[in-house]
Amino acid sequence: MEMLLEGFGTALTPTNLLYAVLGVLLGTAVGVLPGIGPAMTVALLLPVTYNVSPSSALILFAGIYYGGMYGGSTTSILLNTPGESSSVITALEGNKMAKAGRAAQALATAAIGSFVAGTIGTVLLVVLAPRVADVVVTLGAPSYFALMALALFAVTAVLGASKLRGFISLFLGLAIALVGTTTGQPRLTFGRPELADGIDVVVVAVAIFAIGEALWVAAHLRRRPLEVIPVGQPWMNREDWSRSWKPWLRGTAYGFPFGALPAGGAETPTLLSYITEKKLSKRPEEFGKGAIEGVAGPEAANNASAAGTLMSLLAIGLPTTATATIILLAMQSYGIQPGPQLFDAEPELVWGLLASLFVANTLLLVVNLPLAPVWARLLQIPRPYLYAGILFFASLGAYSVNFDAFDLGLLLVFGLLGLTMRRFGLPVLPLIIGVILGPRLETTLAEALAISQGDLSTLVGEPVAVVVYIVMALLLVGSIVGPRLRRTAPAHEDEEEKVDVR
């Protein structure tokens, strides 16, 4: 508690407050803007880490992360084309509400629900993260190796529609991670001295997220502008409040644990929340026509999951979403190793960051409720300028790493890879996490085997490691058997809610 108060001391200095404001404004803006999300924005802003203090930069990035979750809901509700996968479910009821003239109420329940969930989630984060870190810090290299393998496996096999594509993406990432001379020998450097230090992850991240996306959109740019539903001041009446508060709490209960798990993400909890609200609703007939519960629950779930994601990032050092991955990258560029030691090694930084999450959340509510119509106007930005701007800032970000044209060339190559991945439905996240965790996987394994003097059985020599491998096996079995069972038991078909996204 004392630590948290000291954290507020860090977060509320004028400079850091300014970065928090900047973060939430930018985050909301990019959440609203099509084609650009919080992960890409943080990736594009990585150059600021060269000259801004670590706590300010992380406060900025956390503000963008939370803000992106808010902004994403605005597009889902007003456009029916969710930009972030976390707000896909919001669009189901949110857009129907907007079409029925209740856009203001949908935006209000989304914003207030996000605030409630974000605050509860951050409280849970503050309470739980140090305790989890205390446990994790006692784990040896074998257990840590197992946890990393679990994170890679879960992100690859559990999320996403196609496991085959997930693994393709993961191993491409691991192959990129091999480049360099960390083991003493040049591996995959093609004899280029520029590659001796490995491929800069910043360049890969910016290329895959920004260039890949911009090129993909360029190939499919809508000829007709989208129809934006006009909106006034968000507000809710008494009935809306009484229909919203329970879904907010239930959504939070789904979101936080799923975010904190290595298989995190916001997709599963938002879907579960939607199904739950539909089942529990007193007016199930309104679902599909714009039920406020269907907006309140999932919106709370996705913000709570953002808080949960930060738990596994800060306490274990494992990123589970794209934005968390880039934040980890930013920490590494400061020479800060995220993980259980973080709470002891960098208390000022961590507690300042945690305190700033409360600040960001409150700012977001203040910024979003009155300004919703202004944000909606961002959707009118001319598309050529938006995507030319993304290409421009991506180039600047990659060039500023070393001021070397070679990096721009790499940016183009990986940008084309990003384009290819989108064409073939390869998920982006496993690749990025593979690039980041690949080298750590190798050093942790080397560490474990050095202690055991090459005895492989050390890998299952710790109880935590054994449990983690069992969990992985269960996940594997579940993900193979689950869909089969569903297919062979059509009687249960109506148990499964069929959700039509489009």
Next chain:
Amino acid sequence: MTTTNDTPTQARPQVDRAQYGLSGFLAVVGAYVVIEAVGLAPGFADQSVQPDAFPYVVGTALLVLSVLLAVATARGDVAEAEGGEDVDLGQGSDWITVAKLTGVFLVAVVTIAWLGWAIVGAFLFAASARILGSRRLVLDVIVGIALALLTWYGFYVGLGIPIPAGILDGVL
């Protein structure tokens, strides 16, 4: 867990042949990684994980995945292309625009050391905007120059990072 995808918008009658290309790409990358692993000099005796261990695993996995993808493709597996707010998958892909943008980018790669960021950045923005459908050339160029100069001075003054100025060295 339910899947949220519905049926593909256009039912393709035959296999997605382009996926064989992806499969081939994976095979090439996998083979290259394995060959590289074979040619690696042995590591130090005290290295508990030899430098070629990971490349062998990754390369082999890529080769296996390449085969699996080829098999899946032959059995009618179709990629689910990524959607988005500004993405219209109902029409075909406009690869000419992508090729033009790639060309602009290549020009930037080749000229940046000589011309510097201020000029190349402005060109990158204006040319990309034009290719993406903007029809106000003068405005595009003005916005491009403004952005390039702002970021150059922003890095120089704000972050203390002098981006090489190229031929404008001394002018900026």
